[in-house]
Amino acid sequence: MKRHLISAADLTRDDAVLVLDTAEEMARLADRPIKKLPTLRGRTICNLFFEDSTRTRISFEAAEKRLSADVINFSAKGSSVSKGESLKDTAQTLAAMGVDAVVIRHSASGAPYRLANSGWIDAPVINAGDGTHQHPTQALLDAFTLRRRLIGHEAGIGQDLSGKRITIVGDVLHSRVARSNVDLLHTLGAEVTLVAPPTLVPVGVGNWPCEVSYDLDSALAKCDAVMMLRVQRERMNAAFFPTEREYSRRYGLDAQRMAKLPEHAVVMHPGPMVRGMEITAEVADSPRCTVVEQVANGVFTRMAVLYLLLGGNEPAVTQPSSPSSPSSSRTEEK
Amino acid sequence: MSKTLIRGAKVLGGEVQDVLVDGETIAEVGTGLSAEGATVVEADGQILLPGLVDLHTHLREPGREDSETVLTGTRAAASGGYTAVFAMANTFPVADTAGVVEQVWRLGREHGYCDVQPIGAVTVGLEGRKLAELGAMHESAAGVTVFSDDGKCVDDAVIMRRALEYVKAFGGVVAQHAQEPRLTEGAQMNEGVVSAELGLGGWPAVAEESIIARDVLLAEHVGSRVHICHLSTAGSVEIVRWAKSRGIDVTAEVTPHHLLLTDEMVRTYNPVYKVNPPLRTERDVMALREALADGTIDIVATDHAPHPHEDKDCEWAAAAMGMVGLETALSVVQHTMVDTGLLDWAAVADRMSFAPARIGSATGHGRPVSAGEPANLTLVDPAYRGTVDPAGFASRSRNTPYEGRELPGRVTHTFLRGRATLMDGKLA
Numbered sequence: 001m002k003r004h005l006i007s008a009a010d011l012t013r014d015d016a017v018l019v020l021d022t023a024e025e026m027a028r029l030a031d032r033p034i035k036k037l038p039t040l041r042g043r044t045i046c047n048l049f050f051e052d053s054t055r056t057r058i059s060f061e062a063a064e065k066r067l068s069a070d071v072i073n074f075s076a077k078g079s080s081v082s083k084g085e086s087l088k089d090t091a092q093t094l095a096a097m098g099v100d101a102v103v104i105r106h107s108a109s110g111a112p113y114r115l116a117n118s119g120w121i122d123a124p125v126i127n128a129g130d131g132t133h134q135h136p137t138q139a140l141l142d143a144f145t146l147r148r149r150l151i152g153h154e155a156g157i158g159q160d161l162s163g164k165r166i167t168i169v170g171d172v173l174h175s176r177v178a179r180s181n182v183d184l185l186h187t188l189g190a191e192v193t194l195v196a197p198p199t200l201v202p203v204g205v206g207n208w209p210c211e212v213s214y215d216l217d218s219a220l221a222k223c224d225a226v227m228m229l230r231v232q233r234e235r236m237n238a239a240f241f242p243t244e245r246e247y248s249r250r251y252g253l254d255a256q257r258m259a260k261l262p263e264h265a266v267v268m269h270p271g272p273m274v275r276g277m278e279i280t281a282e283v284a285d286s287p288r289c290t291v292v293e294q295v296a297n298g299v300f301t302r303m304a305v306l307y308l309l310l311g312g313n314e315p316a317v318t319q320p321s322s323p324s325s326p327s328s329s330r331t332e333e334k
Numbered sequence: 335m336s337k338t339l340i341r342g343a344k345v346l347g348g349e350v351q352d353v354l355v356d357g358e359t360i361a362e363v364g365t366g367l368s369a370e371g372a373t374v375v376e377a378d379g380q381i382l383l384p385g386l387v388d389l390h391t392h393l394r395e396p397g398r399e400d401s402e403t404v405l406t407g408t409r410a411a412a413s414g415g416y417t418a419v420f421a422m423a424n425t426f427p428v429a430d431t432a433g434v435v436e437q438v439w440r441l442g443r444e445h446g447y448c449d450v451q452p453i454g455a456v457t458v459g460l461e462g463r464k465l466a467e468l469g470a471m472h473e474s475a476a477g478v479t480v481f482s483d484d485g486k487c488v489d490d491a492v493i494m495r496r497a498l499e500y501v502k503a504f505g506g507v508v509a510q511h512a513q514e515p516r517l518t519e520g521a522q523m524n525e526g527v528v529s530a531e532l533g534l535g536g537w538p539a540v541a542e543e544s545i546i547a548r549d550v551l552l553a554e555h556v557g558s559r560v561h562i563c564h565l566s567t568a569g570s571v572e573i574v575r576w577a578k579s580r581g582i583d584v585t586a587e588v589t590p591h592h593l594l595l596t597d598e599m600v601r602t603y604n605p606v607y608k609v610n611p612p613l614r615t616e617r618d619v620m621a622l623r624e625a626l627a628d629g630t631i632d633i634v635a636t637d638h639a640p641h642p643h644e645d646k647d648c649e650w651a652a653a654a655m656g657m658v659g660l661e662t663a664l665s666v667v668q669h670t671m672v673d674t675g676l677l678d679w680a681a682v683a684d685r686m687s688f689a690p691a692r693i694g695s696a697t698g699h700g701r702p703v704s705a706g707e708p709a710n711l712t713l714v715d716p717a718y719r720g721t722v723d724p725a726g727f728a729s730r731s732r733n734t735p736y737e738g739r740e741l742p743g744r745v746t747h748t749f750l751r752g753r754a755t756l757m758d759g760k761l762a
């Protein structure tokens with residue numbers, strides 16, 4: 001793997017499968033009474049959040065703590081940033097303090113790339129979401145969830161998502177989740193279809209490795225998973241679609257539409273969900289909806305990313321038949 | 335009165351000749367000239383051009399002297415072979431009154447590295463709502479003839495119409511920054527394949543083209559002339575070409591960077607490539623080159639936009655737009671237009687001196703290299719090859735996209751009314 005994780009497009013097929021396999025191993029920790037490994041003991045990781053995020057920040061923090069890292073949480077609100085300090089100055093301050101990795105969330109597309117490539121700080125940078133660009137760990141946790149659901153926990157190890165058909169629905173234009181998932185799912189061999197009103201499809205999407213459709217109903221019958229995207233209500237004021245009601249009618253997922261899915265197909269959502277508009281409560285609460293699993297899987301996947309970037313450079317997976325706990329035996333060697 | 339003999343120069347890239355400068359004027363052009371007591375410049379076959387004229391420079395003074403001043407900007411201009419620059423109005427305070435334009439004009443005269451012709455704002459405070467005192471600026475000592483809200487588009491069609499009509503009274507021209515504001519809300523780079531991938535707000539070509547289409551029609555309707563700043567798209571070229579074929583009095587400019595760089599460079603997220611209008615596609619670059627060659631685009635203008643280091647050493651979204659250009663313009667034009675066979679040096683003289691002086695009514699500049707004319711001259715060594723090192727720039731700012739890039743050509747001498755402002759590559 002590369003030294004930083006800025007974009008899902010940075011991952012090769014083997015890189016991505018390695019992360020998913022490692023995450024599978026990390027997931028075994030969840031069944032233990034003490035959910036903690038000493039892998040990153042003595043390492044300091046800074047969660048540098050210039051943009052509000054509860055779910056992602058807590059997920060990273062949980063992952064870091066389960067790997068025994070020392071965690072510094074930085075929020076732009078009320079910090080020196082609100083007094084006008086630049087990203088460069090903040091980065092150099094962290095570098096001076098000797099942090100070992102930076103997890104960054106920023107409203108500006110490309111901010112993590114600049115942080116990683118401008119010489120401001122010499123530490124691995126993990127993108128926790130930048131503007132409308134990328135959210136690679138979200139794509140990884142989605143792929144992990146898909147592999148578990150569509151292939152199986154153990155059966156999935158070493159496997160990619162070849163031949164699986166994934167439909168991503170909603171505000172593609174403003175979605176870092178969509179960009180990341182198109183890149184990663186394609187790398188993993190899946191066939192991706194984006195469904196959105198034309199106003200929410202980026203100009204230039206023709207170069208993306210996916211199909212584009214404006215018709216949700218025709219895309220549902222043949223997909224293995226449908227991934228709903230969050231639609232920000234303020235988009236309505238910018239005339240991306242006429243009304244919430246019309247959007248919901250054309251692009252919302254309700255029970256009637258869910259019934260068109262093949263029986264094995266799952267419904268995904270990166271959260272937070274706008275119930276009633278993009279997804280009905282009936283669908284959101286159905287056993288086919290993986291939203292809660294995605295949150296849990298986010299911790300395992302982020303543990304895997306942190307482990308691979310900071311702790312280990314070999315596969316952490318051992319055979320299930322191994323007499324000792326595979327995760328503990330591998331990680332404690334580090 | 336001092337004399338200078340420029341010996342063995344290819345005048346406008348043509349025959350090798352000697353040029354004798356006596357005082358502020360060209361005394362003689364011929365072969366085998368000599369003059370006792372004259373300073374002799376051995377041109378050794380270098381290209382002699384009329385002093386370059388930039389219709390689009392940001393000097394930042396008053397208000398942002400940390401970026402550039404009239405002194406440092408005109409030193410940069412002399413380094414780049416310019417003898418006259420038109421200073422844009424988006425200063426602090428805005429150059430929308432006779433007082434501010436006279437201040438800039440006087441600073442230019444005092445420093446003496448090149449003539450500074452202020453551009454007046456079209457509207458008060460560049461706000462697009464109320465016409466600035468266009469007549470007062472014209473009647474001031476600065477004698478303003480070019481008006482522009484550059485940096486902002488005059489998007490109100492009525493205000494634009496009135497400005498076009500009003501300046502007819504004194505032969506002025508409105509230079510439009512063509513950018514439909516609603517279509518470019520949140521825009522950060524050219525809208526297309528790269529913006530979709532990078533997740534940066536897209537700046538559609540149609541935002542530029544729709545304003546140009548409107549303005550050429552307005553100019554036709556009121557019988558005025560309009561100048562379009564920094565064309566950046568193939569579609570804009572087509573509209574200007576159509577307008578000219580229809581007899582509309584429109585002129586247009588292109589920047590050196592739009593002749594060379596594409597939006598592919600933005601993949602680095604390096605704000606040095608962040609510019610307004612944004613870098614476009616390879617297809618646009620080729621269309622712009624072709625249009626400059628066939629005369630659809632009249633001139634090259636630098637849009638020299640200096641910014642301090644900290645305004646660029648940050649994340650893309652927070653960075654200021656613009657790049658410096660005075661000191662590299664001729665090299666980029668040689669690289670993209672001359673070395674590719676699209677323009678000869680006589681045509682370069684037209685696009686970078688004669689035509690901009692004509693559009694801006696800069697009397698004394700853009701004149702033929704012949705006896706009796708003002709001695710505003712630029713000597714260029716086209717065989718030079720070198721790597722751009724911004725540390726050597728005379729500009730106060732260093733925000734160039736060409737750092738470390740090899741570019742051909744070098745301005746060796748610049749003469750402003752017979753006085754060397756640049757001698758052997760060094761500011762005089």
